[in-house]
Amino acid sequence: MIPAVTQQIWCVAALLGTTALAIATSRSRQSTSIVYGATFAISLIALAGAVISLISGTGATELALPIGLPWLGSHFRLDALAAFFLVVVNLGGAAASLYGLGYGSHESAPQRILPFFPAFLAGMNLVVLADDAFTYLLCWEFMSLVSWALVMAHHRDADNARAGYVYLVMASFGTLALLLAFGLLAGAGGSYSFAAIRAARHTPSEAALVLALMLLGAGSKAGLIPLHVWLPLAHPAAPSHVSALMSGVMTKVAIYGFIRVVFDLLGPPSWSAGVVVLILGGATAVMGILYALMEKDLKRLLAYSTIENIGVIFASLGLALAFQANGLGLAAALALTAALFHVLNHSFFKSLLFFGAGAVLTSTGERDMEKLGGLIHRMPLTSFVFLVGCVAISALPPFNGFVSEWLMFQAVLQSPDLPQWLLKIMVPAVGALLALAAALAAACFVKAFGITFLGRARSRAAEAAAEVDRYSLAAMFSLAVLCFLAGILPGLVIDALSPVAQAVIGHRMPLQAEDPWLSIVPIAESRSSYNGLLVFAFITAAASLAVYFIHRFASRAIRRGPAWGCGFSDPTPAAQYSGVSFVQPIRRVFGTLVFQAREHVDMPAPGELRPARLRVDMHDLVWERLYTPVTELVWFFADRLNQLQFLTIRRYLSLVFATLVTLLLALAIWS
Incomplete structure (x- = not known):
């Protein structure tokens, strides 16, 4: 029987072969169907293998290939943690491929996308399978360059070109941080294999430095604030099914790297590491959703929302580190399971929402929500699945987003068992931040769905919208069904995640399948429990009774009247609520501090016929106060160093001589 890791490597080889096929058939009209059909089939095969490996618990399988560094080769390993993230990668890849079968037919230049799409999937699979530092970094950089x-x-768009430049700079910075982290882990002996790193001992100072470097390297790819600046630029610039992969899957590959190093390779954690990760996660969650609320570009809103969800995941990982450091194995397993559950959930509903945004963009050509509206009448199926995604990401029962966040808050409630007073204070405080982020997320997606799909059309493009193709709808409905099933049957997902928690933490949550009525009991029945199936049954019964009583006892007379116009009737759609007006109360509460928001009102004097105007100025303080000074400093030194190319031959020789003397002195002092 072929080992599981070998099967996955063959799937990766098939994806790379599909890249060659895409290049060979680039001039064919059937290339879109061929490439996306092939990636769909390969992703499903890889997904099936990963699911079997995760559920069966057969243990880790390894593979060494004679490529890479001469004395090292390339090592690959499939264990429970890798199997779970392969499920996320290949499920997202299959959904994006199915969506691409329809969406790709609208691409003006498919030859710029088709060769790189399967290579992107292959790169993410290889990062998860890598079992030595050299292979991991090589595959990480391959994934970054292909993405x-x-x-x-669409590089001819100036905004897209800027997004690509910022993304490339941040990706290079992240890779440098990871390179330094693995250099510290390898030590003076230079043992790059994960097995050797896992067996080595690391001092507290080395562990702290590696944690900081992993937060920089993996955190920049995942979207931790203040390393998030590339994400709201790059995700909207990419095609929508690629945006779904970058937001729903690639950020999870970065989280995998963080878990692999900090939980697995680095050894027993310290509780102070949990504090750092916990605070960063809480701040990222609140800041990300505040950024999203201020956006009117639908895809940028979804990109900023990804930052919020990444913050939720890192906060749960910080809790797991704190509990593990204090020997609270069950609580650590609960926090880690909550993080992994949210990783899976976010890949479901964020991919679904990006697919919905792509459907809107295909049908209308617009991403600006202020130019949309009324699409529920013209795109009813897309509206329905987008609503499912909005409810799921807002953490409302009975969908999946509620379960993972509920588990996270159950972990927060275990904080009184922690011995350190700093953790006793910080965990509830961060829990309050996460609760605030959850409430703001609900408001954000009420705005996203309401402004985009409800009301009246605000532009001719919205008036002329039509439903999208069946492949796109099939991909969206598949993810909507998964959001629903994971919400009403969460115990099955938790049990599937138990081997991961056992492998990483050494503990697992109690078996949930044995609980009656498919309830989930994270700690004990005396603490708390939840039953998604019963909640769904109650919601269905209550809604059905309400419909029955309305139809049975209400008047049968049909009455029609004008839509409510906020106190006055106006035939123009401009009189509707806009996205800017919807978030005005939130902007006035938080925006003054976070964005230095200022409102400027130009009110005409009595008798003047010109219209009144309201202008809102907001600032991205992270960009202006962190990245802008760094950029200016780089340009300053670049201008100074540019003078070196105009030196005379004598000055060049003098510079070489001075450099040689300096190096010899440094070598003498070092030795």
């Missing part, structure tokens, strides 16, 4: 090529697919 950059996809971001630059």
Whole structure:
């Protein structure tokens, strides 16, 4: 029987072969169907293998290939943690491929996307399977470069070119941080294999430095604030099914890297590491959703929402580190399971929402929500599945987003068992931040769905919208069904995640399948429990009774009247609520501090016929106060160093001589 890791490597080889096929058939009209059909089939095969490996618990399988560094080769390993993230990668890849079968037919330049799409999937699979530092970094950089090529697919757009540049700079910075982290882990002996790193001992100072570097390297790819600046630029620039992969899957590959190093390779954690990760996660969650609320571009809103969900995941990982450091194995397993469950959930509903945004963009040509509206009448199926995604990401029962966030708050409630007073204070405080982020997320997606799909059309493009193709709808409905099933049957997902928690933490949550009525009991029945199936049954019964009583006892007379116009009737759609007006109360509460928001009102004097105007100025303080000074400093030194190319031959020789003397002195002092 072929080992599981070998099967996955063959799937990766098939994806790379599909890249060659895409290049060979680039001039064919059938290339879109061929490439996306092939990636769909390969992703399903890889997904089936990963699911079997995760559920069966057969243990880790390894593979060494004679490529790479001469004395090292390339090592690959499939264990429970890798199997779970392969499920996320290949499920997202299959959904994006199915969506691409329809969406790709609308691409003006498919040859710029088709060769890189299967290569992107192959790169993410290889990162998860890598079992030595060299292979991991090589595959990480391959994944980054291929995704950059996809971001630059429409490079003639100036905004897209800027997004690609920022993404490339941040990706290079992240890779440098990871390179330094693995250099510290390898130590003076230079043992790059994960098995050797896992067996080595690391001092507290080395562990702290590796944690900081992993937060920089993996955190920049995942979207931790303040390393998030590339994400709201690159995700909207890419094609929508690629945006779904970057947001719903690639950020999870970065989280995998963080878990692999910090939980697995680095050894027993310290509780202070949990504090750092916990605070960063809480701040990222609140800041990300505040950024999203201020957006009117639908895809940028979804990109900023990804930052919020990444913050939720890192906060749960910080809790797991704190509990593990204090020997609270069951609580650590609960926090880690909540993080992994949210990883899976976010890949479901964020991919669904990006697919919905792509459907809107295909049908209307617009991403600006202020130019949409009324699409529920013209795109009813897309509206329905987008609503499912909005409810799921807002953490409302009975969908899946509620379960993972509920598990996370159950972990927060275990904080009184922690011995450190700093953790006793910080965990509830971060829990309050996460609760605020959850409430703001609900408001954000009320705005996203309401402004985009409800009301009246605000533009001719919205009036002329039509439903999208069956492949796109099939991909969206598949993810909507998964959001629903994971919400009403969460115990099955938790049990599937138990081997991961056992492998990483050494503990697992109690078996949930044995609980009656498919309830989930994270700690004990005396603490708390939840039953998604009963909640769904109650919601269905209550809604059915309400419909029955309305139809049975209400008047049968049909009455029609004008839509409510906020106190006055106006035939123009401009009189509707806009996205800016919807978030005005939130902007006035938080925007003054977070964005330095200022409102400028130009009110005409009595008798003047010109219209009144309201202008809102907001600032991205992270960009203006962190990245802008760094950029200016780089340009300053670049201008100074530019003078070196105009030196005379004598000055060049003097510079070489001075450099040689300096190096010899440094070598003498070092020795």
